[in-house]
Amino acid sequence: MSATGWFRDRLAGPTRGPATVRATGTWPRTALALPFIGMALVVCLDYFSTIEVTVEPALTAVPALAAIVSRRVWYPILTGVLAECAAFAMAAYNDVLGESVHSATVFAIALVTAISWVSATLRVRQEQALADAQLVAEIARRVLLRSVPDRVGTVRAAVHYAAAAAHARIGGDLYEVVNTRHGVRAVVGDVRGKGLSAVETAAAVLGAFREAAHQEPALEKVAGWLAVSLDRALHENDHPGVEEEFVTLVLIGVGHDGVAEIVNCGHPAPLLLRGDGVVRVLELEETVPPLGVLDPAEVAPPVQRVLFEPGDRVLLFTDGVIEARDRAGLFYPLAERLPGCAEGGPVDVLQRLHADVVRHVGRQLGDDAAMLLLQYEPTPGGSQLPHQNGRLARQ
Secondary structure (H helix, E strand, O other): OOHHHHHHHHHHOOOOOOOOOOOOOOOOHHHHHHHHHHHHHHHHHHHHOOOOOOOHHHHHHHHHHHHHHOOOOOHHHHHHHHHHHHHHHHHHHHOOOOOHHHHHHHHHHHHHHHHHHHHHHHHHHHHHHHHHHHHHHHHHHHHHOOOOOOEEOOEEEEEEEEOOOOOOOOOOEEEEEEEEOOEEEEEEEEEOOOOHHHHHHHHHHHHHHHHHHHHOOOHHHHHHHHHHHHHHHHHHOOOOOHHHOOEEEEEEEEOOOOEEEEEEEOOOOOEEEOOOOOEEEOOOOOOOOOEOOOOHHHOOOOOEEEEOOOOOEEEEEOHHHHOOEOOOOOEOOHHHHOHHHOOOOHHHHHHHHHHHHHHHHOOOOOOOEEEEEEEEOOOOOOOOOOOOOOOOOOO
């Protein structure tokens, strides 16, 4: 590293905390020169000015500016000392060392330097606390919302999750994909509300799904299992507002033979994209309320069956995507935009969709948004099981 680079590193200071968490409000390193530029301008203005008015008090802004552009707590002290030296040099040049304006300037520079040092110290501590909180949130997200592998059984999968809070990495949306002896099973859901209570509820639902998906042969029984677990978690933990708590979710199971089962509990209907580029909404004829509204014993949602062909894609999402509004108040037309973003693999599709949603909104999303894309691609020579009983709907 060059001497200049070493000096800039010492002035700016490294971002504390994990490398994946960046400090907020950090200025570019070129901004570190602003206090010195300001000091030089004041000195030059005083030297070349013909007006009998001293500009020495303007030096008080130098340490304050240093506290803004640098994350090093000693940087305001350094610039404050240099500003004091410049003030004495200007006073000696103008022959005003004994006048009150010089004494007031010296005192003001010292006071502003002290305040700037305290301000910089508090800001660094706050940034460190924020970095620690982001690290904890990132760890919790990785434990609760695990990464989805590119290949899960007979499908290729990808997920994209964006929390609404500016510095949060986890919210009330949930997703999971598991490979079981019953085929690939996935869930996408949305917990009412935000904050820690929503995260706790999402954790209870995901934990139950990861167990029930392997144990229950019938997908509607998986939904009943989730309803029981959700009810128990809310009442055992004295969850605030338990009477108003609910979770919307959609379950999908893709069998080894390409028969997909879908169970929807008050959630936005998935979108099916076939090779012809036409999007089909997989809506049920009979709607059921979200989990938490009915008694768990009454949860018996209907099952919709769809026969998938190789290359078919199904998109599961939360309402944070379709309820994203632009500045005119228009909702994001997901079904219309999906075909235009369908080039490439599942990961590429979701990245394009998310970028398109952000462009539509023109600002940060106001709600958590999760998208899960499953693409049916059975491996050659894979196990083929008989069709399950029930009516098949080839959408």
